[in-house]
Amino acid sequence: MKIISVFLSLIIFVLFCKCQLYKKEKQNVLEAEHISPYNEVNTTMKFYGDSTYTFNLFQKSTYYEKNEKYSGKYLLENDTIKFIDRGFQYLRCRVAVINNGFVEFIGGSAPLKLKITERSIKDEYAINSLDSSYAFFTYHPNYYDFFSEKVKPYSLKKNDILAINDLLELCISENNNRITHHVNSYTKQCVAVTNANNEIEVIVYCNCKDNSKGYHFQIISVQDGGDCHFSVKLNLTKRKYSQLYINGSA
Incomplete structure (x- = not known):
């Protein structure tokens, strides 16, 4: 009986160990x-x-x-x-x-x-201490075809975000007859790449803030809406912007 008891105890111990391992995994x-x-x-x-x-x-x-x-x-x-x-x-x-x-x-x-x-x-x-108004999307040619040459996905760094904000402020300032909102009034959806010259390029979609958090999940496409919606291409290496597109009014 003692042998059987020891054997049963051993089986219980093995099953217990397996159970604990499974839980851990x-x-x-x-x-x-x-x-x-x-x-x-x-x-x-x-x-x-x-x-x-x-x-x-x-x-x-x-x-x-x-x-x-x-x-x-x-x-x-x-x-x-x-x-x-x-x-x-x-x-x-x-x-x-x-x-x-x-x-x-x-x-x-x-x-x-x-x-x-x-x-x-x-x-x-x-990116630590990131402004929550920014959202990031990894470049892939299946989804984003607005880069005209062969490019590679790029992961933005904290300093890049500061450069993006500076360029957006410059863009708004130089087009203040067309864009009437402050840069902080917008959510910023960014798709970043490096081009053939190893320059950092970013397409930024800017949309007036509302209560929705959907801008973190997919690129927002809006018809009309005026200057509450615009997109622009930034070259962070050259510190220049181009291809500014502002929505028309309904």
């Missing part, structure tokens, strides 16, 4: 979400310590509800998430990046950003 490394302001589409994603992830998409309209679930494996390398095996099937892409508090999917069938709500890793590439 399933700890969250990263959680991110995007909730539509109209509650039509809610998206959540979790990355676990055992290199697996889950992705849930809930979509609701007047006539139907749809809940899609995806799962798979990933590798985390610095700020880059690589989806292995079949890739990230929802968007048919293989890469996402961690960028200033967001997970941004690159090269898929459509751009997508999710806001990080929980993480056990540091964002080594975050």
Whole structure:
């Protein structure tokens, strides 16, 4: 009986260890979400310590509800998430990046950003003390075709943001008969690249602030609206701006 008791104790101990190991592996490394302001589409994603992830998409309209679930494996390398095996099937892409508090999917069938709500890793590439009116989008030719030559994505640094703000102030000052709002009245959506001459270029979409946080998730496209909406191309290396476009009035 003593042998049986010891054997049972050993089995219980092994199962307990396995259970604890499983719990440890399933700890969250990263959680991110995007909730539509109209509650039509809610998206959540979790990355676990055992290199697996889950992705849930809930979509609701007047006539139907749809809940899609995806799962798979990933590798985390610095700020880059690589989806292995079949890739990230929802968007048919293989890469996402961690960028200033967001997970941004690159090269898929459509751009997508999710806001990080929980993480056990540091964002080594975050811009500290950043003005919340700025939003960043990683360049990819599938989504953004406004650069006329071969370019490469560029991650903006804190000093770059200061240069962007200075150039925007200059642009507004030199066009004050057309742009009547202060630079701080706008949200600024930035797509940055380096061109063939290794110069830093940035397209900036400026839109008058409102209560919406949607500008962090996708580039805003607005018809009319006057000088509440304008875009401009900046060359941070040459400290120049060009291709200023201001919306017309309705």
